[in-house]
Amino acid sequence: MEPTNRTARTRRLARAACGLAVAAAVTATAAPAQAAPAWGPIVQVDLGPDGARADQQSASLGISENGRYALFGSSATNLLAGTEAPAYGLYVRDLRTGRTELVSRAEDGAPVANTGETAGISGDGRYIAFSGEANGVFNVYVRDRVRGRTQLLTAGTASGPGEGDHGAYQPAISADGRRVAFMSARADVVPGAPVTPDTRNVYVTDRVTGATRLVSAGADGQAADGPSENPVISADGRTVGYNSKATNLLPPADGGTADLLRRRYTTLYATDLRRGTTVVASVARDGTPAVGSADRVFTLSPDGRYAAYALGAAPLPGGKSRTELFLHDLRTGRVTAVRTSANPDAICWADPSAAITADDRWIYFSGGCSDTIIRASQARYDLYRQNLDTGRTEPVSTTPDGTPQDGAAVTPYVTANGRTVLFADSSTNLLPGDPGAYEWHIYLRSLTRG
Template sequence: MQPTHRTPRHRHRYRRLVRAACVLAVAAATAATAAPAQAAPVWGPVTPVDAAADGARANQQSQGFGLTADGRHALFGSAATNLVPGTGAVRYGLYVRDLRTGRTELASRADDGTPLAEADEQGGISADGRYVVFSAAVNGVYDVYVRDRARGRTQRLTDGTGATGGTGDPGSYQPAISGDGRRVVFMSSRADVVPGAPVEPGTRNVYLADRVTGAVRLVSAGADGQPADGPSENPAISENGRRIGFSSKAGNLLPAAPGGTAGLFRPRATTLYATDPATGAVVLAGLAADGTAGAADSVLRFSPDGRYAAYGLFVPPLPHGKSRTELFVHDLRTGRVRAVRTSADPAAICWASETAAITADDRWIYFSGGCSATVIPASQATYDLQRQELATGRTEFIGPAGDGAPQDGAAVRPFVSGNGRTVLFDDSSTNLFPGDPSPYGWQVYARTLGHR
């Protein structure tokens, strides 16, 4: 069952991360069959990101949403009330942390600077950190906004009237932004985002807004221009703005087969698509290694140049019916698909969280997961933050906890700077900082690679 797209729906994302970790933990555990050890990279200490200017830790859970190309500014969302003075009434806000100076600012503000009380739990930041995109509720209607941090102004991209012409949640959500801040993709259940588009009221579709021209167009459409005939959401955009992705259960997105008609491919589960906004051509992105469409998690990420798509696919369940997700990378230029595994043994049981990040030179992919030769007790399972060299498969471990001991929680959802030297991630561990465990669950951290 698809949940409705209201803010309480997104409060389940923390539980979703916990559930994913627990489910896969039952299925597999430590990387007992990991690839041969390599020289350990010299990573600096773990640094809290969801913190106030005086260093006070967030007093509620937080989640990372992005990192600038230079690794200096991190975007995160939090229900905390102690991060920025004067924002105690903010139930959920999006914040930008300067990792160099320690300054934290609230980005989810109205044009007059007033804090918006209820931001949605998703957002994005431009490559230089100037623009932050988010969705927030004003008068009960969710709209997409772009905050210009340099000018201190906020632009509303959707009109906020709330008119759907029918049933459904009248809002716009899940925004993502290109590196230059010009293009914004988002999901909306409104029927009037593009005047004249034959969109059914209350259905979820993906749109692209050009902030320079003001044009907004439907992205989740088939080769004949008709809107997707199933729910489409979870948009993503490459840093260069040349690739857009989304998840969908539609059956009319692919071109007609020779001698046949469009709509022959009707997925039974969520499927991931990629499109070139210049041509509108849609291709299947969420493929398994054998080239078939896999049942995918809803999250898709691109390399900055849009060449690679990284995503999680649900693979056959293990004993006791426990499912697991493996990470895949699809080279959209050559069509090659490969699994990202930390073991060279094809019989090894591998797992990964659904999100991964790729560096600007397409050399490294950052992810969380591991492999095991056997099914072992859940209490021994780990979600370790790692990076793998795409060309060679060489894997490097980015942990551990501050005292050198294994983490007692999971590290997931990495974002990485363009050069791969700074990584942002969510972590549920209580031993990253000995003597100072976080009682709030998921928190946001950063780590920087030192010079050799």
């Protein structure tokens, strides 16, 4: 099951790198220039102990709230000194000391040979939640970097013909490291929880009490009648978001979604764990429920107030598919489009990945619009940040001298104060001496003031 997620991520990165060539053909005049923020230099994160560039590609996975620790996954073999790297490992780099450590380790400290790409880091950088395979089954683990210990959070064992029948995957961790959300198809995660043979469910475990709760239950307490997966959790640990094909997560009178849900498409939901209420998070601008992306592309703000997600839009000229990014205020119900252009006639697109700051002021996102693409050589997916109060949009993934990058930037993660962002980029001109190959590596950029 996890290898399928890895393939989905690879497809999405490939689309970001080259999928919008047609966009350059609809170029209009550039939008009015805005004062550029005082960005500092770009720093590469996936580096070996001698400062050498990672010899394989990497994916950004998270950053601590204070910006000191960066979490990423990589197939590189040269990130550690004197240690044989796994085929794919999860790493944390201390951005203050430059030390990189392998965090995808089993209970005995040995590297986990087969690790899922989905992982999370606590706010202080101490705890890492990840999934990995041991003895033929995937389980969820939490690595305590301070004590050097790994906790087995789930306890599935190989017991059936399909590994997906008894594994646990896709962990997300709250800022305090206490709560971990994950997906599993096992029937014994919560004793007595209703599970159907073909259903994947979302759960959350409280690491202090040891209690595990079924999140993706039907509104009447019965089994969800479709699979739910790809959970995210707000930093405060109160809200869990996930996508689902189930048709019975909402009371019939509350949904207004029967026609949509009967089509068995993926819809995005948010569950308030304290209140026990579930709402549709993927809402179109007209207020109707909408179909979200099947990839793990659902973002919650740290306080759980906002949901960011992508919805399909009219295709680009030539039939190229595209998605636009939307922000749903789960308190007020207000839905806004997140675009780099204020021109309603501009053709815009966005990668579903996004990040929201702790004060709900800034959203970091990857995309572009037809009137902000200047020439065909400019990146199809640039990284921007937008002030959610004023609408001011600022480019982030420019080269140190301010010229456009020549690749794509996706999957941003931002510190609590919104001044430092971690992201994956395929460009060859972000740093002097780049080898000229369009490969995905991890970078960090911070404001020098403001």
